[in-house]
Amino acid sequence: MAANQGERTRRRLSTEERREQLLSVGARLFSESPYDEVWIEQVAEIAGVSRGLLYHYFPTKRDFFAAVVERQSERMLRMTAAVPGVPAREQLAAGLDTFLEYVHAHAHGFRAFHRADAAGDQAIRRVYQRALAAQERQILATLAADPELGPVAQQRPDLKLAVRGWLAFTTAVCLEWLRGSDLTREQVRDLCARALLGVIAP
Numbered sequence: 001m002a003a004n005q006g007e008r009t010r011r012r013l014s015t016e017e018r019r020e021q022l023l024s025v026g027a028r029l030f031s032e033s034p035y036d037e038v039w040i041e042q043v044a045e046i047a048g049v050s051r052g053l054l055y056h057y058f059p060t061k062r063d064f065f066a067a068v069v070e071r072q073s074e075r076m077l078r079m080t081a082a083v084p085g086v087p088a089r090e091q092l093a094a095g096l097d098t099f100l101e102y103v104h105a106h107a108h109g110f111r112a113f114h115r116a117d118a119a120g121d122q123a124i125r126r127v128y129q130r131a132l133a134a135q136e137r138q139i140l141a142t143l144a145a146d147p148e149l150g151p152v153a154q155q156r157p158d159l160k161l162a163v164r165g166w167l168a169f170t171t172a173v174c175l176e177w178l179r180g181s182d183l184t185r186e187q188v189r190d191l192c193a194r195a196l197l198g199v200i201a202p
Contacts (some may be wrong), residue, residue, distance in 0.1 A: 018049070018053075018057070019057055021047055022043065022047050022049070022054060022057060022058070022064075023067060023068050023071045025043050025046050025047050026038075026043055026064055026065070026067075026068040027068050027071070027072055027106070027109070029042065029043060029046075030065065030068055030106070030108060030109035030112065031105060031106035031107070031108055031109050032108065033108055034108050034111075034112065035065065035108070035109075035112035035115075035116075038061075040054060040055070040061055040064070043064070062116075062121065062123055062124075063123060065112070065113075065116075065124075066123040066124055066126075066127050068109070069109065069113050069124070069127050069131075070127045070130070070131070072102075072106070072109070073127065073130075073131040073134070074134075076098070076099065076102060077131075077134055077135070077138060079098050079102075080094075080095035080098050080099065080138070081138065082138065082141060082142040082145070084145070087146060087147075087148065088142050088143055088145075088146035088148070088149050089148075089149075089193075089197065091142055092193050092196065092197070093189060093193055096170075096189040096192055096193055097185075097189055099170075100174070100177075100185050100188060100189055101185070103174050103177075103178070104178075104185065107178050110174070110175075110178070111175065111178060113127075113128075114171060114175060132164070132167060135167055136160065136163050136164055136167070139163050139196075140153075140159065140160065140163060143159070143200065149200055149201065152200060152201050153200060156200070159200070162199045162200070163196075163199075165199075166192075166195060166196045166199060169192070169195055170192045170195075173188060173191065173192060174188070
């Protein structure tokens with residue numbers, strides 16, 4: 001009886017709800033284990049669906065991983081969204097705290113994502129480019145709205161390029177940190193914050 005009730009509950013999920021369920025399972029598994037140790041069969045079993053249904057949503061494991069990463073990138077953007085009235089310096093520190101906490105908790109997925117991007121994986125590259133552009137827009141908008149840094153930013157025609165370079169720097173720092181750096185999370189946060197602020201207002 002309980003099993004039949006479970007089947008009925010699963011069938012009631014909409015297409016979008018099912019997709020979200022699969023992505024949630026994927027986010028947990030890819031954060032806990034290296035990419036090569038996560039099996040599609042494992043995802044399907046935890047979600048209570050057939051492997052064929054999972055492949056209906058995501059044709060390959062790489063497509064599934066790319067979708068998981070994109071969903072997590074969108075989630076991170078929401079978590080670090082600008083707060084009107086809060087100075088950009090404070091928002092930068094808080095946003096980096098949130099980001100570094102995520103990176104530490106999802107170390108396997110973070111490393112796998114950047115390994116795939118560096119290897120030229122086109123599915124991952126597309127996700128990376130979209131996430132990068134969204135992060136740039138968010139940072140530039142926050143700087144432009146800040147009473148202290150906004151006027152300085154307006155005088156910097158190279159600011160967009162500088163922000164993109166800072167994002168690459170922050171990624172590199174995080175990867176090194178995950179390899180076993182002696183720096184604390186607070187030290188990594190302050191290092192990244194100083195790097196961006198130094199570029200904007202040296």
